Each structure stands twice: as structure tokens, then as C-alpha cells.
Amino acid sequence: MNILTPRPNPIVAALYTLRDLDVDVAVLHGPSGCGFRAARLLEEDGMKVVTTSMSEEDLIFGASDKLIEVLHEVDELFSPKTIGVVGSCVSMIIGENVKKAIIDSGLKDKAFFVEIHGCMGANTRGAIETLKAAMEFGLIDENEFKRQEKMLLLATEVESNNGMAKSKYTRPSRGTELKIVADHIVNLLKENKKIAVILNAKKETAYLFADIPLAINLASKKLGGSVINVGNLSTDVGLLRIKRYAEDIKNNFQSNCISIDYLSGGMDEYPIAGKNAIEYLKDKDFDLLVAVGIPQALPIINKESIAVTNGPREVHPLEDRGYKYVTVEIASHSTVMGTREIVLSELGEAIRNAAGIQ
Amino acid sequence: MKQIAIYGKGGIGKSSISSNLSVNLASEGFEVLLIGCDPKSDSTINLFGGRRIDTVLDLYKKDITDPDKLIFEGYNGVKGVEVGGPAAGVGCAGRGILVALKTLHKDYYLEKGFDIIIYDVPGDVVCGGFAGPAREGYADEIYIVTSGEYLSVYAANNIAKGLFNLKVKMGGIIGNMRGIPNEEEKIKSYSEEIGSQLINAVERNPKIYESEIEGKTVLEKYPDDPLNLKFKDIGNKIIKNKEAKVPNPTTDEKIRSIIGGLY
Ligand SMILES: Nc1ncnc2c1ncn2[C@@H]1O[C@H](COP(=O)(O)OP(=O)(O)OP(=O)(O)O)[C@@H](O)[C@H]1O
Ligand code: SF4
Numbered sequence: 001m002n003i004l005t006p007r008p009n010p011i012v013a014a015l016y017t018l019r020d021l022d023v024d025v026a027v028l029h030g031p032s033g034c035g036f037r038a039a040r041l042l043e044e045d046g047m048k049v050v051t052t053s054m055s056e057e058d059l060i061f062g063a064s065d066k067l068i069e070v071l072h073e074v075d076e077l078f079s080p081k082t083i084g085v086v087g088s089c090v091s092m093i094i095g096e097n098v099k100k101a102i103i104d105s106g107l108k109d110k111a112f113f114v115e116i117h118g119c120m121g122a123n124t125r126g127a128i129e130t131l132k133a134a135m136e137f138g139l140i141d142e143n144e145f146k147r148q149e150k151m152l153l154l155a156t157e158v159e160s161n162n163g164m165a166k167s168k169y170t171r172p173s174r175g176t177e178l179k180i181v182a183d184h185i186v187n188l189l190k191e192n193k194k195i196a197v198i199l200n201a202k203k204e205t206a207y208l209f210a211d212i213p214l215a216i217n218l219a220s221k222k223l224g225g226s227v228i229n230v231g232n233l234s235t236d237v238g239l240l241r242i243k244r245y246a247e248d249i250k251n252n253f254q255s256n257c258i259s260i261d262y263l264s265g266g267m268d269e270y271p272i273a274g275k276n277a278i279e280y281l282k283d284k285d286f287d288l289l290v291a292v293g294i295p296q297a298l299p300i301i302n303k304e305s306i307a308v309t310n311g312p313r314e315v316h317p318l319e320d321r322g323y324k325y326v327t328v329e330i331a332s333h334s335t336v337m338g339t340r341e342i343v344l345s346e347l348g349e350a351i352r353n354a355a356g357i358q
Numbered sequence: 359m360k361q362i363a364i365y366g367k368g369g370i371g372k373s374s375i376s377s378n379l380s381v382n383l384a385s386e387g388f389e390v391l392l393i394g395c396d397p398k399s400d401s402t403i404n405l406f407g408g409r410r411i412d413t414v415l416d417l418y419k420k421d422i423t424d425p426d427k428l429i430f431e432g433y434n435g436v437k438g439v440e441v442g443g444p445a446a447g448v449g450c451a452g453r454g455i456l457v458a459l460k461t462l463h464k465d466y467y468l469e470k471g472f473d474i475i476i477y478d479v480p481g482d483v484v485c486g487g488f489a490g491p492a493r494e495g496y497a498d499e500i501y502i503v504t505s506g507e508y509l510s511v512y513a514a515n516n517i518a519k520g521l522f523n524l525k526v527k528m529g530g531i532i533g534n535m536r537g538i539p540n541e542e543e544k545i546k547s548y549s550e551e552i553g554s555q556l557i558n559a560v561e562r563n564p565k566i567y568e569s570e571i572e573g574k575t576v577l578e579k580y581p582d583d584p585l586n587l588k589f590k591d592i593g594n595k596i597i598k599n600k601e602a603k604v605p606n607p608t609t610d611e612k613i614r615s616i617i618g619g620l621y
């Protein structure tokens with residue numbers, strides 16, 4: 001099926017993965033505008049992103065010299081330990097010999113090439129190619145590569161079975177108004193009901209999504225009811241950086257006296273952690289499930305449920321899966337970059353308001 | 359004004375025919391512009407005594423896009439342009455052709471009063487860029503150069519397939535013979551097979567490459583050679599040709615039977 005909905009791009013996924021790997025500088029060998037929105041966000045997160053700014057002239061004559069020059073400039077400006085060079089549609093179509101350019105630049109001990117462009121299928125392909133290149137360069141070992149590759153392939157499956165890659169065209173939507181959702185949650189707590197919250201978040205988005213369980217727990221402490229907390233916050237697996245996210249969020253919970261009842265997996269294990277979470281809750285007693293982050297990776301359960309996503313195009317597919325309410329945290333990506341603490345979410349704020357918490 | 363593009367198998371003689379055609383038409387009083395679309399820039403070399411003119415893309419790199427500076431006057435007043443392009447093995451020559459054709463615009467040609475513009479296109483049409491001269495707004499009709507050899511006709515048929523797909527008109531086939539038996543008949547019967555016509559066929563003649571060694575066309579080196587009459591005939595037929603139509607490419611088996619059947 002040819003899907004008409006624009007969706008995340010493998011080039012951008014490659015940039016994000018370089019950030020996860022704590023690479024210092026990403027050099028995008030392509031047009032100056034390629035991936036620029038992601039570049040801005042990633043710079044806020046500490047990784048430098050530069051472009052070779054290929055021009056019409058470069059398309060015709062090739063731009064290996066320019067790439068070498070940019071590599072030298074980057075080396076001088078930022079004194080990086082590692083540099084990831086990412087391909088683009090244009091440099092790959094014209095067959096730029098990036099590996100040779102890296103060797104010719106004399107920086108082959110610092111720089112490695114991620115051979116990717118925009119027309120290579122799902123965005124996860126960009127992440128997989130980056131990890132493979134990082135493995136060959138010696139940043140991660142083969143076991144870690146295999147584990148992550150498996151997760152990424154499962155993530156692709158989740159999107160095509162349950163997410164926005166499921167149908168030909170998916171309309172974006174904001175879902176249910178936040179106040180309606182917040183009131184519903186708060187009213188249940190007032191009635192002394194039991195709420196299970198599953199945080200199934202992808203990497204840094206957890207800093208935002210974790211605010212929702214946080215708000216629900218605070219509301220419950222004030223108003224009554226009880227909460228079962230499940231989260232993919234294990235610090236046993238994943239890259240250093242990703243484990244650090246989980247550590248930060250756990251510390252935040254701890255300082256608010258919130259305990260996590262079950263760790264459903266690591267932060268890059270969202271494609272399988274949802275399943276673990278539901279398995280854990282199978283014989284628990286609760287009245288409402290609130291799933292935040294990547295709810296599309298959760299099996300369907302026969303309980304009243306609310307889903308919180310960050311993708312307006314995930315709303316309709318989630319509604320199809322039987323959620324009573326689906327709502328969107330719109331600003332997720334711009335607010336979490338560079339943070340080490342849970343940031344305020346819109347739904348979290350609405351819950352606090354409804355519960356009368358300052 | 360008529361614009362034509364010359365296609366055909368690599369090395370079959372497109373550039374030799376284009377340049378010899380151009381100078382002979384010029385000697386009959388026509389205003390001719392020859393545009394070489396090959397990154398190796400060898401289409402117009404015989405108009406300039408073996409000198410390589412600055413290419414559109416080299417000048418483009420230096421921000422020179424004024425058409426007056428892209429066109430050079432060669433032997434017999436024929437105007438020559440070389441598109442140019444990247445060195446072998448780097449960049450994208452197809453993109454280069456598209457950009458160069460955009461840089462040279464059609465209104466300018468009309469203003470200059472050319473009678474005929476000839477695009478000499480390299481070898482096979484390997485990507486969209488090489489089909490550029492055949493697109494709307496450029497060549498009105500295409501001529502395919504072929505010998506009677508199987509692989510040359512096969513390549514011609516492949517080009518005809520491209521023209522069929524793009525719904526581009528073909529003016530006819532120009533034979534450039536290699537000296538195999540019944541060659542002209544073979545080319546002629548293939549031309550008719552695809553609903554086109556044989557304009558004329560040039561025999562294999564050492565004067566062509568002898569002139570080339572000195573950076574000349576046959577007309578310049580051997581002005582009185584009857585070969586020039588052949589080129590004049592081809593040129594005049596092209597200028598007068600009103601029969602251009604989209605070809606109907608044939609099958610491989612049919613090509614083999616035409617060529618194999620005529621011994
Ligand atoms: N009729 C002929 N008799 C003798 N030699 C010929 C004849 N036609 C072409 N040649 C020679 O064949 C060689 C190739 O010709 P030419 O460069 O014109 O081919 P082309 O089709 O333009 O090639 P390309 O596809 O590389 O552009 C040249 O050296 C030329 O002199
Ligand atoms: S087409 Fe490809 S190279 Fe161009 S901006 Fe888009 S993703 Fe980047």
C-alpha cells in the first residue's frame with residue numbers, strides 16, 4: 001500500500017540516533033534545509049548539527065571537496081571526539097563517495113558515515129543504519145546493535161499495524177479536549193477509584209509524558225483513590241544517554257514520594273514494554289487505564305482506557321483501538337530537549353487544575 | 359525554426375554526423391546552432407579546429423549565464439554550445455543537462471533567428487536528464503543514428519521505446535554504416551517497421567576520421583568530397599521534413615528477423 005500521509009524521515013531518525021549515541025557533531029551532506037527542524041532541536045540537546053549546503057552546482061559536479069572542507073571546519077570549530085556524516089537524497093542519488101572523502105579529510109578516526117537518504121522506507125531504517133555504522137566504527141558492540149535493531153523493527157511493525165502507517169491517509173486530530181479528560185480522571189479519584197497508569201514512552205519524550213503519572217499521583221494523594229504505576233524506566237538496557245533519562249525520571253518520582261510498581265522495560269524498549277505492562281496488569285484490579293507515550297504499542301484490553309500521544313496523526317488509529325478518550329501532547333519535542341527534569345505537560349496541568357493543586 | 363535532437367547508440371557517429379551536417383547546412387545559407395549535450399564536450403570540437411570551447415556548466419559555475427557568452431562561432435559561421443558537465447565518475451551529468459538547457463532559453467534562439475538547432479545527445483538515454491532535449495519546449499523531433507548492426511538497431515529500438523513512452527515525435531533514422539552486407543536495406547526496413555523513415559545513410563569513409571584528427575569536419579578538410587553532398591541532402595531533408603510522428607517500437611525477435619533475413 002502506498003501511504004499518502006507524510007511521516008518521519010530516515011534522515012532525521014539518523015540524526016536523532018547520533019544524538020542518542022552521544023556523537024558530538026552530525027554533518028548532513030545535503031541541501032541546507034534538509035532536516036533543519038530536527039537540527040534545531042538536536043542542537044538544544046547538545047549535539048552540533050551542520051550541513052554541507054549542497055547547491056545546484058554541487059548536484060552536477062559533486063561536492064566531495066566541500067564535504068572535506070566542512071569536516072575540517074567542524075574539527076576546528078568544535079574539537080569533536082566523534083563526527084557522524086549523514087547522507088541525503090541528493091548526495092546519494094549522485095553517488096557521492098563519502099567514505100573516501102572522510103579518509104581524504106584525514107579524520108577517519110573521528111568520523112563515520114551513515115549511508116542513508118529520504119527514500120529508504122520507514123524512518124526506523126535511518127536509526128538502524130546509524131547503529132550499524134556506529135557498530136562498525138566501534139561505538140557499540142554487536143549485541144547492543146542486534147537488540148536495538150530488533151526493537152526498531154518491532155517499532156516499525158507497531159506503526160504499520162496500529163499507528164499512522166496503518167491506512168492510506170490519516171487525518172491529524174487533537175483528540176478529546178484536555179479538560180474533559182482531566183475532569184474524568186479527577187472525578188474517578190474523588191470517587192475513590194483505582195487508576196493504572198502505563199508510561200510507555202520513547203526516549204526523551206518521557207520527560208514530558210512522565211508528568212502525567214506525576215500529576216495523577218499528586219491528585220490521588222490529595223483527593224483519594226489509588227494509582228498503580230507502570231513505566232518503561234529500567235536502567236538495565238540501552239545506551240548511556242537513554243539510561244540517564246530513565247534515572248532522571250525515577251529520581252523525580254522518588255523526590256515526589258511516588259513509587260513505581262512495575263518496570264516494564266527500558267526506554268528504547270517501548271515496542272515490547274507495552275506488552276509487558278499489560279501482562280503485569282492482567283490480574284490487577286483497577287477502574288481506568290491511562291496509557292501515555294506510545295499507546296499504539298499496547299495490546300487492547302477490556303477496560304475503560306485513555307490514551308495520550310504526541311502525534312496528531314496517531315489519534316484516529318488509537319480511537320479505532322477502542323480508547324474512550326485520546327488526547328495529544330502537542331509540544332512534546334521542543335520542550336524536552338536539553339532537560340534533565342520532568343517538564344510540565346498540558347494534560348498534567350489540566351489534572352492539577354481540576355484537582356486544585358498549585 | 360526547427361529544433362532536432364540526435365540520439366543513438368554510444369559511439370555510433372552522432373557527433374560526427376551532427377557537426378558535418380551543421381557545416382554543410384551553414385554553407386547553404388542556414389543559421390545553425392549545434393548544442394553538444396555530452397559531459398565529455400566533444401560535439402562541437404570539429405567546428406573549432408580541435409579547440410574545446412567553454413561549457414555552459416563551467417560558465418554557470420562562474421555565474422556567467424548570459425546566452426551571448428555561452429555560444430561560440432565556429433567554422434562556416436555555425437554556432438556551437440557545449441553543455442559540459444562533471445568529470446567522469448562524479449556528480450550527475452543528467453542534472454547538468456537539465457540545468458544547462460534551462461540556462462539557454464528558447465526565446466533567445468528565436469530572437470537570434472536560427473533556422474535549425476541540433477542537440478547532440480550522448481550514447482544511451484540512461485536517466486531523465488538525458489531525455490531533457492526530447493522534452494516539450496526543446497527538440498520538435500528526434501533523429502536516431504544507427505548502423506545495420508544488431509546491437510545498434512537494438513539500441514535505436516530502445517530509444518524508440520523511450521520516445522513512445524514520452525510521446526515524442528521522431529523525424530526519422532539516419533544511417534551511419536559500418537560496411538556490413540545489405541546495410542542500407544536493413545536500416546530502411548527497420549525504419550519502416552517502427553513507422554518511421556530512413557532519411558539517408560552515410561557510408562563508412564576514412565575521410566571522416568582523417569578530418570577529425572585535425573579538428574575539422576569533412577567540409578573543411580575536403581571541401582569537394584561528394585560525402586558533403588550526402589550531408590547536405592540529409593540536412594535539407596530534415597529542414598523540410600513534415601512527417602515526424604511518435605514511433606512504434608518493435609520487438610527483439612522482429613529486429614533479429616529483419617537483420618538476419620537480409621543477407
Ligand atoms: N561514417 C563514418 N566513417 C568513418 N568513421 C566514422 C564514421 N562515423 C563516425 N566515425 C568515427 O567513429 C568515431 C565515433 O564517432 P562519434 O564520436 O561521432 O560517435 P558518437 O555517437 O557521437 O559517440 P558518443 O556516443 O560517445 O557521443 C569517431 O572517431 C568518428 O570519426
Ligand atoms: S528531498 Fe531528501 S535531501 Fe531533499 S530535503 Fe527532503 S529529505 Fe532532504
Ligand SMILES: [Mg+2]
Binds near residue numbers: 480481
Ligand atoms: Mg558524441
